Amino acid sequence: MSHHENHRSHRSGWLRAAVMGANDGIVSTASLIIGVAAAEAATGDILLAGVAGLVAGAMSMAAGEYVSVSSQSDIEKADLALEQASLDANYDFELRELAKIYVSRGLTRELAMEVSAQLMAHDALAAHARDEIGITEVAEAKPIVAALSSAATFTLGAALPLLTAWAVPRDEIMMTVAVCSLIFLSVLGAVAARAGGANLLKGATRVTFWGALAMVLTAAVGSLFDVAGAI
Numbered sequence: 524m525s526h527h528e529n530h531r532s533h534r535s536g537w538l539r540a541a542v543m544g545a546n547d548g549i550v551s552t553a554s555l556i557i558g559v560a561a562a563e564a565a566t567g568d569i570l571l572a573g574v575a576g577l578v579a580g581a582m583s584m585a586a587g588e589y590v591s592v593s594s595q596s597d598i599e600k601a602d603l604a605l606e607q608a609s610l611d612a613n614y615d616f617e618l619r620e621l622a623k624i625y626v627s628r629g630l631t632r633e634l635a636m637e638v639s640a641q642l643m644a645h646d647a648l649a650a651h652a653r654d655e656i657g658i659t660e661v662a663e664a665k666p667i668v669a670a671l672s673s674a675a676t677f678t679l680g681a682a683l684p685l686l687t688a689w690a691v692p693r694d695e696i697m698m699t700v701a702v703c704s705l706i707f708l709s710v711l712g713a714v715a716a717r718a719g720g721a722n723l724l725k726g727a728t729r730v731t732f733w734g735a736l737a738m739v740l741t742a743a744v745g746s747l748f749d750v751a752g753a754i
């Protein structure tokens with residue numbers, strides 16, 4: 524037995540974001556294509572809807588990620604500034620406050636005071652950030668990078684059903700896009716599960732189920748609108 528377990532939780536952040544982006548791209552674009560195809564639209568209209576969905580989705584992912592990462596970073600910065608002010612104003616209070624946290628986690632009073640004193644002598648703000656506020660990495664947040672990478676993963680995901688729809692004859696678009704997208708989704712789910720050290724089948728099934736549900740629903744909505752017949 525190795526003493527070095529390979530922990531994977533720390534990898535789950537960016538992996539989760541990438542898988543979610545690609546997953547969103549596949550599900551929303553495939554559903555859009557299937558919905559429009561179910562309404563008896565022509566190939567050009569189906570592809571137009573798919574491309575519009577790709578651009579709209581990628582922009583929406585980028586904007587959402589940018590806002591989320593920047594506001595999270597603002598909140599953390601404000602929290603740290605508050606904490607630094609409190610450390611400057613009342614070091615002893617902060618020392619006891621940190622010790623109290625260690626007591627609640629199971630240390631004796633004396634040991635907690637000792638740990639608190641040593642950690643604060645090393646880096647007071649980092650100790651409070653980690654153990655009191657719960658900020659583990661005081662890294663610079665990169666909202667632009669986060670925005671671009673989610674837009675990119677969404678676009679990659681969306682390109683799969685779009686290229687599938689473009690490559691097959693009109694009559695086969697619905698079935699081919701549905702089947703291929705479910706295959707893409709299950710592969711993506713399995714890859715994510717494998718990278719995260721989780722169960723492959725569970726990961727694949729989870730993603731595929733929601734994708735299938737979305738496509739069935741948009742196909743149902745699309746079939747309510749008979750575009751060709753309405754003219």
Ligand SMILES: [Zn+2]
Binds near residue numbers: 606609
């Ligand atoms: Zn504090």
